[in-house]
Every structure is written in C-alpha cells, then in structure tokens.
Amino acid sequence: MAKILMKGNEAIAEAAIRSGCRLYFAYPITPQSELIEYMARMMPKVNGTFLQAESEVAAINMVYGAAGSGKRVMTSSSSPGISLKMEGISYIAGAELPAVIVNVQRGGPGLGDIQPAQGDYFQATKGGGHGDYRLIVLAPASVQEFADMASEAFELADKYRNPVMILADGMLGQMMEPVEFKEALTDAEIEELPKKHESWCICPNEDGDKKHHHEINSLEIDPVVLEKHVTKLYEKYAEIEKNEISYxxxxxxxxxxxxxxxxxxxxxxxxxxxxxxxxxxxxxxxxxxxxxxxxxxxxxxxxxxxxxxxxxxxxxxxxxxxxxxxxxxxxxxxxxxxxxxxxxxxxxxxxxxxxxxxxxx
Amino acid sequence: MTTELICAGFGGQGVLTIGKFIAKAGMAEGKNVSWLPSYGPEMRGGTANVSTVVSDEPIASPIVSFPDVLVALNQPSIDKFADSIRPGGILIYNTNMCPNGCKREDITKIASPMNDIAMEIGNAMVLNMLAIGIIIGKTGLIKYETMEEDLSNFMKDRNPELLELNLKAIKRGIEIGKS
Amino acid sequence: MEKISYRPESLTQTPFTYCPGCLHGVAHRLIAEAVDEHGLINKMAGVAPVGCSVFAYKFFNFDMAEAAHGRAPAVATGIKRARPDMHVFTYQGDGDLAAIGTAEIVHAANRGEKISVFFVNNAIYGMTGGQMAPTTLPDMKTTTSPYGRDTDDIGYPIRVCELLDTLVSPYYIERVSLLSTADILRAKKAVSKAIQYNKEGRGFTFIEFVSTCPTNWGLDPLKARTWAKENMLPFFKLGCFRDKGAE
Amino acid sequence: MARTTVDPKFCKGCGLCIEDCPKKILRFSENINDKGYHYAECFAQEECIACKICYITCPDVAITVEK
CATH class of the missing domain: 3.40.50.920 (Rossmann fold)
Structure with missing residues (x-):
C-alpha cells in the first residue's frame, strides 16, 4: 500500500476500522475532533455504528454495553473528556471487558488548554477511575506508530479482556505524517472475532436447550467473592507485565x-x-x-x-x-x-x- | 539534508495548504516529511502558521524552532518568526501585507507583492500557489513536476480552470524565486 | 452631541472571539444592557459554559465562573445557594445545555432555582467545528451527520422551551430570535424581563435565542440570518410559553 | 445632527450593519484592522438619522451613535 499523508486523528480512526472496529461512541472535543468526524464519515460505509453520544459519560457506558457483547468497540476523547469516562472505564475493567479508548491529551488541569501535554500519565497508568485496576497503555510517538497501535490495542484488549488506552496528545492528533496501513480485516474475519468471547458475552444462545446466562457486571456484594475477583485481576495484570513490555x-x-x-x-x-x-x-x-x-x-x-x-x-x-x-x-x-x-x-x-x-x- | 519551513499568515490565506502541498510532494519524492499546524479555538480569520519538515533522515522533532525558510504572508508573521530564521536562511514575504518588511541582513529576502500578482494571474485564491512556486524556484526543495502531478490528480476533473490558474501561479512563483 | 447608543458598562473592553457575524455578541449585549438597566452590575454573577461562548467570562464586566461542559446550572445553583443576595445567570449553547447538560438544566428548572438561563440555539456545535447538535434540524448536514440528520436513527431536534414548559416550577420561559433588528428589540424586552424577575427573586427564568452559525453553516452572515428565518423558525416557534408574572 | 462611529478595534467586517442601515450610509473601509478585516465605516454622517439600527444589529458592539 502506498503511503498517505494523514493527520494522526484520522490515521488512528482508519486503522481502527481496518482492525475490525465496527462500533464507535464518542462526544466532540478538541484536539481529537477529526477522529470522531472521520468515524462519522466512514462507519456508515462499512455498515458500522457511529453514534455521537450526549456526553462522554453516556459514550463510555455505550462502550460498556457493546464490549459486553464481545464486539470490537472504541471511544476517543481528550483529557477532560477522559476524566468523565473514568467511572465507566473502571466498570469496564471491573467487568473484564475488551475496549479501546484513545486519549488525545491536552493541557490541564481543569479545562486547561487544547495544546499538547502529557499530564494524564498518572491517570492512565496509576488508575484514574476508582478501585484496583490497570489499563494497558500504549504511547505512540509518530503518526505511523499511532496507526499501528490500533490493531495491537484491539488484540491486547481481546486477549486479556481488559480496557486498553492509546495515550497520544494534541500534536500527534493534529500533525500529518506519511502513514502506511496494514491490510484490512475482511468481513468474514471480523465476524469471527467475537466468537472467542461467546462463553461469557451477551450473545444469542445457539446451544439449543442448553441455556446460557452471561452477566456483564462489576458488582459483588460479598467481600470474600470480590476479594477473589480482584485477586484474579491482579494475577492477570502480573501476566501482562511478564508478556507485554515494549520500549x-x-x-x-x-x-x-x-x-x-x-x-x-x-x-x-x-x-x-x-x-x-x-x-x-x-x-x-x-x-x-x-x-x-x-x-x-x-x-x-x-x-x-x-x-x-x-x-x-x-x-x-x-x-x-x-x-x-x-x-x-x-x-x-x-x-x-x-x-x-x-x-x-x-x-x-x-x-x-x-x-x-x-x-x- | 533536512529543510525546515514555517509558513504563516492570516487564516484564510492558505498557509496550512502551502505546508501540506510541500509535504505531500516531498513524500511523493521519497523523503520523510512532517506537517504540524498551529491550532486553537480562535475565530477564523486570526493568524495561522504551520511547521513543515522535509528530510532525507527520519524526522525527530516536528517542531521547527529555527526555520531554514520562512514564508510570511502578513506583517505579524514577520514580527513573530523572522528573528528565528537560521543565519543564511530565506525569508519569502508578501509586500502587500508586510508594510514594514524585515531588517535582518544575514538572510536572503525575497519580497514580492503577492496579492497583486495573484490578482494579475486572475484569482486572489492562487496566492498560496504563488508562494509554493517561489519556494521551489529559490530552494529546489521539491520538483515542479511533482506538484503538477499532485494538483492534477486533485483538481483535473473537479475544477480544470482553477488547476490552470494554480499551475500558472506556481510557474510565476518559480520565476520570482529564481530571479 | 450626546451618546445615545454605546457599549454597555456590563461588557469589558475585550473584543469578542466569535467569528464575524456570529450573533453571540448580540445576546451578550442584551444581557449586559439589562444588567445595567436594572442596576445589578455589582450584584451579578454569570456562569460561562463550554462551547464557542466558553470565554464569556472574559466579556461580562462582573463576577463570572467557568463551568465544566453542561454543568453550568449546577455551578449557578451552588453560587445562588451560597450567596442568596447575588443574582446569577448561566449562558449556554445547544450542545452544552441540550446534550451533555440535559440532566442539569432539567433539574435546575424543576427545582425552580432562582437563576436566569440564557440559551443560544444555532443548531450546530460551533467550537469543535460544526458537529451535529441536539437541535440540528432534520436532514441538516453537519460534520457528524454528513448524510443529513436521520430522524429514524438519532431522533428529532429537541425543543427545549416546550420541554421545560412541561415542568411545574419554572417562572418564565420565552423563545426569541436575533435574526432581525425587530426581533432583537423583542429579545431585549424578554431579557430585561428575565433579569427583572431574577432581581425580584421570583424563580427560574429561561430565554432561548434562535441564532446563527455562519462559519459552520458555510454561509455568509447575511445569508445565515435568512437561512435561519426560513428553516429554524418554523420548527422553533417564537413566543412566550410561560409568564407567571403576567398571570 | 447625528453621528455614527465604528470602532475598528471591535469590528470584524461581518457587514450586518451595512445591510440593515436604512439610509445605506455604511460601507467597508478600504483599510484593514489588526485582525485583517475591512471594518465598516460611515461615509455620510450628514445623512444619519440616529435610528440606532446599526448599533442594534452589530454583534461586536463596535458602534456608537450620538445625537
């Protein structure tokens, strides 16, 4: 494929679609607006779902539902909007759902400004939302890498049933560099993707009389049971630390x-x-x-x-x-x-x- | 060889487009390129600038602090960026909108009434193409043929008349750049 | 000679950051004039939103607070409850008030908070670059409804005045336009009445301004006014929905 | 006797006042202001009737009317 000169915001959107993302929910915010606009243009052309939510709070909860159905789903925002999503991200981590969240960081705290900054490192790597959980966090340094990280992020999310964040910034979102895209997944390949989640996700029951009852949930009232769940999460995070370091x-x-x-x-x-x-x-x-x-x-x-x-x-x-x-x-x-x-x-x-x-x- | 370029002017003068076409042509010629605009919530019609880098090496920083070439389409752009041009660098500016010019003596200055020339060619909108021509004529950073091919792919079917005007403006710019 | 029309005292000397022909400035001026007229410049507090008018706190010449997106009515509630002797308003756009802040506006109105809300409806998101708003008209193209607003998919535009008029508590609700000098003069009366009621501590007052967005509609300021008259006014009917003070 | 003045510091050249003026005595100046706009100006003060319509329509509160 020939190289295309493209903004980071558009490159990550195109790469996500090529990686089998057919569901995208978000709310406009600078400096990531080109991403949501690209999705608005392109998702209908691949029979995907684009929905502009009434808020970041609503958008991340739509992601929760879609991820609970085992499909590749993404949302994106910039720093203040990511803060709004943090509650939802914690629920996604707690319920062990695969989802990709793009943060095109800007200056803070508060409304801050819309120029590039890296002030969300603690939020992304040490929590942000409530409770004991971890996000896998990818940090691109070029438009090409930003695009390449789309498929990696979805693979990791699917592999570990964990939210993955791509932590970019306004400069990477707004600048144009040449980018070469990977071959897009075919419709047949995309259809196969959620099948590996069918043992736990919301999906039609195709087992005849053997009913399934899948719960997408992060609530556990019994502390002993919740302790077990959180310990299991921590074992998963230890596994990720062993396998996935890159530099x-x-x-x-x-x-x-x-x-x-x-x-x-x-x-x-x-x-x-x-x-x-x-x-x-x-x-x-x-x-x-x-x-x-x-x-x-x-x-x-x-x-x-x-x-x-x-x-x-x-x-x-x-x-x-x-x-x-x-x-x-x-x-x-x-x-x-x-x-x-x-x-x-x-x-x-x-x-x-x-x-x-x-x-x- | 790395060339760092800043283009600046009023929003609406097409400065971002100058950088974009240079970057696209550089990419088509097999070079590494980056294009980094200023952006903000300012109303349209404010000032705009873009950093463009064209290099044989992988591009480390896309931020241009000391440009080799500055294209200034209005006086505020000279006031803001001219001091940072590398000694021996090039300043291309639009005398129609830069009444005070630039006092530096250690750089090459190309002063041209770009608004007037654009109108003479037949459309105020070709001002940015004129600037691209001057860059090509002066630096040889990219080839005219690459620009022509790119523009033709882009406009041939949609607006053949404007294509002709654009190419005319680039050619005129090249003459200015060379003289 | 005597100055008969001039920049009100309740506006600072900072030029507005809006695009040429954007009518936010007219709405700002009407509020500033009303504050001057009722002698409230020393007892007024405004809450600015997120959106094109995010910098409204720079333009009004009295105490101002900047709220998170959609949360202006909540911030105003806090100010009003902490300082009942001050007069508080919010200034919000259609995305801020009718999308992300729907919960806040409905509940502030329902509580009958003694604040004024000035709502500018131009059927589009301006600051982020022309995306679909909750008030975008059916079939209207924006950057996130590139094939036109599909009402089967995303529903119809929200008529906020009508929506709030279903609540018991609000005191005064009126929709005005900024699309001609005659309309602006009518809007001036409505704004003045809202500030008057606010001054008297009567209750929740709400003014919706039907406005334009020349930049993101891709029209010059004159054509934008005409377009709004022809397309927005049939859907967003002007008039007073509620005036408990006139009863 | 009336006078209308446009402050170039505030004017963005949107043209609404020029359109709405009933006496058609406003126009775009040949000069541009700091922001790059051809601002509005009154070229026939003697015909001004101090109707204030330009002030009412101006979104940048750039106009002062005197009588």
Missing part, C-alpha cells in the same frame, strides 16, 4: 554519559537533541517506553552504562513518569527531571542546553 532503545551504548528517558511526543524532541550533541562528540542514549503500562523498569536499569553520570527524564508535565524511572534506577545514579507544562512544548535547543549542562558538571 525503544535509541543510541544506547557503553559510551553514554547521560541516559534520557522520555515517552510519546517528548521523545521526538529529545531525539533531535541527542542527534545535535552527537555532532559535538557527546554520547547520550534514550529509552522510550512504547507501553507506559506495563512499564519497562528492567530495560532502564540495564541501559545505565558504565560512564552514565545521570539519568535525565523529560516530560510535558511536572514529573509523572519520573516516579517510575526512579523505581527503575533504584538510586544507582542521580535522576534529574525537566519538563514543560500547560501545553507549552519544549524545543530541541532547550533539551540540548540541558544535556550540555550535564557534561560541564
């Missing part, structure tokens, strides 16, 4: 004097700075978590080479992933942080300056 190693070598850790859009800018200091003969490496939950703690620990004086974390927030990096580094070398907030995005020149200061120390 990128950029310019990692024994010559590294500084090891950077950055994710998503921020990592693009750090890469530019690393390339710049390289020209001055300085070696800086970077670990970029591609999933931010489960988190690549070991990969970071292993990447600290013999000459590394410092681990430097760059984020478009006030230091959220920083906590995870500190856990990974475990006091071996100092960990420093620098970030920009409010939708202000740092430039390669600013990061370069921060790195150069490390060499002078």
């Amino acid at each position: 990128e190693r950029y310019n990692i070598s024994d010559d590294n004097e500084v090891l950077c850790v950055a994710w998503g859009t921020a990592s693009r800018i750090v890469k530019s700075a690393i390339n710049e200091v390289k020209k001055d003969g300085k070696s800086v490496g970077m670990i970029r978590p591609i999933k931010v939950w489960p988190y690549p703690y070991e990969a970071i620990a292993q990447a600290i080479g013999p000459k590394v004086k410092k681990v430097y974390v760059f984020e478009l927030n006030t230091g959220q992933m920083l906590d995870d990096v500190k856990i990974a580094v475990a006091g071996k070398v100092p960990v420093e942080f620098w970030g920009k907030v409010g939708g202000v995005v740092f430039t390669p020149a600013e990061i370069k300056e921060k790195l150069e200061a490390c060499f002078k120390e």
Whole structure:
C-alpha cells in the first residue's frame, strides 16, 4: 500500500476500522475532533455504528454495553473528556471487558488548554477511575506508530479482556505524517472475532436447550467473592507485565554519559537533541517506553552504562513518569527531571542546553 | 539534508495548504516529511502558521524552532518568526501585507507583492500557489513536476480552470524565486 | 452631541472571539444592557459554559465562573445557594445545555432555582467545528451527520422551551430570535424581563435565542440570518410559553 | 445632527450593519484592522438619522451613535 499523508486523528480512526472496529461512541472535543468526524464519515460505509453520544459519560457506558457483547468497540476523547469516562472505564475493567479508548491529551488541569501535554500519565497508568485496576497503555510517538497501535490495542484488549488506552496528545492528533496501513480485516474475519468471547458475552444462545446466562457486571456484594475477583485481576495484570513490555532503545551504548528517558511526543524532541550533541562528540542514549503500562523498569536499569553520570527524564508535565524511572534506577545514579507544562512544548535547543549542562558538571 | 519551513499568515490565506502541498510532494519524492499546524479555538480569520519538515533522515522533532525558510504572508508573521530564521536562511514575504518588511541582513529576502500578482494571474485564491512556486524556484526543495502531478490528480476533473490558474501561479512563483 | 447608543458598562473592553457575524455578541449585549438597566452590575454573577461562548467570562464586566461542559446550572445553583443576595445567570449553547447538560438544566428548572438561563440555539456545535447538535434540524448536514440528520436513527431536534414548559416550577420561559433588528428589540424586552424577575427573586427564568452559525453553516452572515428565518423558525416557534408574572 | 462611529478595534467586517442601515450610509473601509478585516465605516454622517439600527444589529458592539 502506498503511503498517505494523514493527520494522526484520522490515521488512528482508519486503522481502527481496518482492525475490525465496527462500533464507535464518542462526544466532540478538541484536539481529537477529526477522529470522531472521520468515524462519522466512514462507519456508515462499512455498515458500522457511529453514534455521537450526549456526553462522554453516556459514550463510555455505550462502550460498556457493546464490549459486553464481545464486539470490537472504541471511544476517543481528550483529557477532560477522559476524566468523565473514568467511572465507566473502571466498570469496564471491573467487568473484564475488551475496549479501546484513545486519549488525545491536552493541557490541564481543569479545562486547561487544547495544546499538547502529557499530564494524564498518572491517570492512565496509576488508575484514574476508582478501585484496583490497570489499563494497558500504549504511547505512540509518530503518526505511523499511532496507526499501528490500533490493531495491537484491539488484540491486547481481546486477549486479556481488559480496557486498553492509546495515550497520544494534541500534536500527534493534529500533525500529518506519511502513514502506511496494514491490510484490512475482511468481513468474514471480523465476524469471527467475537466468537472467542461467546462463553461469557451477551450473545444469542445457539446451544439449543442448553441455556446460557452471561452477566456483564462489576458488582459483588460479598467481600470474600470480590476479594477473589480482584485477586484474579491482579494475577492477570502480573501476566501482562511478564508478556507485554515494549520500549525503544535509541543510541544506547557503553559510551553514554547521560541516559534520557522520555515517552510519546517528548521523545521526538529529545531525539533531535541527542542527534545535535552527537555532532559535538557527546554520547547520550534514550529509552522510550512504547507501553507506559506495563512499564519497562528492567530495560532502564540495564541501559545505565558504565560512564552514565545521570539519568535525565523529560516530560510535558511536572514529573509523572519520573516516579517510575526512579523505581527503575533504584538510586544507582542521580535522576534529574525537566519538563514543560500547560501545553507549552519544549524545543530541541532547550533539551540540548540541558544535556550540555550535564557534561560541564 | 533536512529543510525546515514555517509558513504563516492570516487564516484564510492558505498557509496550512502551502505546508501540506510541500509535504505531500516531498513524500511523493521519497523523503520523510512532517506537517504540524498551529491550532486553537480562535475565530477564523486570526493568524495561522504551520511547521513543515522535509528530510532525507527520519524526522525527530516536528517542531521547527529555527526555520531554514520562512514564508510570511502578513506583517505579524514577520514580527513573530523572522528573528528565528537560521543565519543564511530565506525569508519569502508578501509586500502587500508586510508594510514594514524585515531588517535582518544575514538572510536572503525575497519580497514580492503577492496579492497583486495573484490578482494579475486572475484569482486572489492562487496566492498560496504563488508562494509554493517561489519556494521551489529559490530552494529546489521539491520538483515542479511533482506538484503538477499532485494538483492534477486533485483538481483535473473537479475544477480544470482553477488547476490552470494554480499551475500558472506556481510557474510565476518559480520565476520570482529564481530571479 | 450626546451618546445615545454605546457599549454597555456590563461588557469589558475585550473584543469578542466569535467569528464575524456570529450573533453571540448580540445576546451578550442584551444581557449586559439589562444588567445595567436594572442596576445589578455589582450584584451579578454569570456562569460561562463550554462551547464557542466558553470565554464569556472574559466579556461580562462582573463576577463570572467557568463551568465544566453542561454543568453550568449546577455551578449557578451552588453560587445562588451560597450567596442568596447575588443574582446569577448561566449562558449556554445547544450542545452544552441540550446534550451533555440535559440532566442539569432539567433539574435546575424543576427545582425552580432562582437563576436566569440564557440559551443560544444555532443548531450546530460551533467550537469543535460544526458537529451535529441536539437541535440540528432534520436532514441538516453537519460534520457528524454528513448524510443529513436521520430522524429514524438519532431522533428529532429537541425543543427545549416546550420541554421545560412541561415542568411545574419554572417562572418564565420565552423563545426569541436575533435574526432581525425587530426581533432583537423583542429579545431585549424578554431579557430585561428575565433579569427583572431574577432581581425580584421570583424563580427560574429561561430565554432561548434562535441564532446563527455562519462559519459552520458555510454561509455568509447575511445569508445565515435568512437561512435561519426560513428553516429554524418554523420548527422553533417564537413566543412566550410561560409568564407567571403576567398571570 | 447625528453621528455614527465604528470602532475598528471591535469590528470584524461581518457587514450586518451595512445591510440593515436604512439610509445605506455604511460601507467597508478600504483599510484593514489588526485582525485583517475591512471594518465598516460611515461615509455620510450628514445623512444619519440616529435610528440606532446599526448599533442594534452589530454583534461586536463596535458602534456608537450620538445625537
């Protein structure tokens, strides 16, 4: 397939449809509006369901129902709208339903602004909704990766019966880059997908007299039973942590004097700075978590080479992933942080300056 | 080789489109490209700008802090971005809407009454195509043939007359860029 | 010479951020004039919504609060209950009030909260770029009803005045338009009456403005007014639905 | 004697006042304001009847009428 120049918001929508998503519920919000508009145009053409809900609260509960029917379903929003969905996401996690949620992050807290930011890291990786649960969280850094993550997100959601979040930001949503799509699933393949869920999901009973009674539910009044359920969830999360860690190693070598850790859009800018200091003969490496939950703690620990004086974390927030990096580094070398907030995005020149200061120390 | 471009002007002057066509042509010529617009809740008719990168290497940051080329279609765009042009870089600006021009001496300046020329060609809307032509003429960043093919695919059936005007504007721009 | 028409004191000097020809500004002016006229500038508090008028808190020259999307009536309720001697209004668009905030508006009206609600209906979502609103007309095309609003699929536009008129508590409900100078003058009287009742602590007052969205309808401001007169007014009939003060 | 003035700081050139003026004494200026709009202006003050219609119709509250 030839490459197409496309906005991230449209690329993820197209990729979701190609991955067999035929149900989409959402509410308009900047900077993800192109995503909902693309779905409005394209879903009718593939006989899919597009429904603009009266609110994010309603949209996520429509997702709950559709996911409980075993079908591939998606919703999308931006930070304040994701907060509204959090209650519903907790119910989806509690009821162990497969669903994909896209967050095109903007500046916060509150209404904040509509420029790119990474302030929802804690919300996505440490909870957000109530109760003990985890989201699998994918963090793209380019339009191509954003698109590729659609099929990965649906596979993971189906495999683990767990909500999966794609944590992008306004820059990835609004920018255009060339993108090459994977072959679309055929109608026959899409029809097969929910069959693996038929033992538990809401579906017609095709077993003749043997009736089935499937409950889509996260309520359990008996604490002993709920304890068992939550323990089972935690065993599932341990399994995900064992199997699904993914990250990128950029310019990692024994010559590294500084090891950077950055994710998503921020990592693009750090890469530019690393390339710049390289020209001055300085070696800086970077670990970029591609999933931010489960988190690549070991990969970071292993990447600290013999000459590394410092681990430097760059984020478009006030230091959220920083906590995870500190856990990974475990006091071996100092960990420093620098970030920009409010939708202000740092430039390669600013990061370069921060790195150069490390060499002078 | 990496070329970083900022196009800026009033909303409605087609600045985002300049970046988009450059990026599409760059992609068609096998290069890596990125296109990053400014966006916001501002009413239409405010200021708009777009960062476009065309490179032989994978593009790290899509944010352009120090452009190699600035296309400024109005004075506020010069005021905002001209200081950040890399020394030796290029400023292409529209004298019809930039009464104060730019005082920098360490860059190449191409000043052109783009509104007037667009009207002369026959349609105010071709102003952005004129700008694309000037970029091509001055930098050779992309080829005219690529632009022609892309525009033809896009407009041949829908609006052949406007296609002719657009191509005319690009050619005129190339002459300006080369001279 | 004496100034006979000028920018009201209850508006700041900040130019509106609306598109050229957008009638939000007329609605703002009418509210500001009424606040001036009733001498309430020092006792007024407004609640701004999410939508094109999200920045309304910058334009009114008295205390303002910014609410989460759809939650303005709840925020106004909180202010009014905490400070009963202040006069409170919300300013909301059709998405904010009639989609995401349906619950809040219905319950604020049903409680008979002593606030005024100014509701601007232009049949479309402006700020997010022209998506379908709960008041979008049948068969009307928007970016999320690209084949026209299909009433079999998504239902008919909601007539909010008629809906609220089924409740017992509201004190005053009227629908006006901003589509001609004559209509604006009628709207001015309605806004003034709502603020008067608000001042007297009578009850829940609700004014709906039938308005335009030139940008997202793809029409120039003049054609937008004509389009609204021809298409919106037959569905959203102007008039007073409830006026307990006149009984 | 009456006078109508449009403040270019507020005007966005929507043209509603020009359309609604009963005396047709408003037009778009050849000049543009800071936002890039050709704002409205009164070109025949002597014909103004201070009817205030331009003020009433203006969505940007840009107009002052004096009498």
